Amino acid sequence: MTTSTILSASELQALHCAPAKDALDPEEARRLAALLPAWRLEHGKLCRNFGFANYYRTLAFVNALAYVTHAEDHHPELTVTYKDCMVRYDTHSVNQGQGGLSLNDFICAAKADALAERA
Template sequence: MTKSLAELAAQACQPLRGVVHQLPEAEVVKHLNLLPNWTLERGQIVKRFEFRNYYETMAFVNAVAYVAHQQDHHPDLQVSYNRCEVRYNTHDVGGLSINDFVCAAKIECLLLAGR
């Protein structure tokens, strides 16, 4: 079991299909506790990021797109002038998989590196 944000971010997404790869609720809670300010909403993990301006928002969106491309695991994004909402779930498993938490952790590490 992953014990830190860095350990979670160091993992790579794997192709997953089928409900057998859905994480049990206890694992969802354990992984969610590693992700600062991410919440569980309607079967997805969600975080709203706020920025000072459009430029910073778009830089963040591009970084998320890069992670999504590298991991072949894509979030739903809702983008506004100074904020972006990121939502993850794994459609191919019909719920949450480890891939959702790996990508969320990678995004968190990107933000930590930028500070």
């Protein structure tokens, strides 16, 4: 499946990460970001803040996300506070190590959304 044939967040969620060499072009990154309305593109990263009722729920989400991202071998930058977890994705290995966004970032973001829905 190419990025241009992905039409929904559930299609993203069903995919698995694969090694990426090239970053997505900005237009394709914006198109994929539109499939994930709670996420925003910020400083070359795909970002979302998840809010929870308490610290226990926040850490439960963080642990579940850690499990999923470890299985996908694509790890986010996390900032964890009492009732919030800020998640930032980008792919360091693309663009000859210069970084950028890859399909993997959007796959993991869709999986994070699915976790949050169940939290």
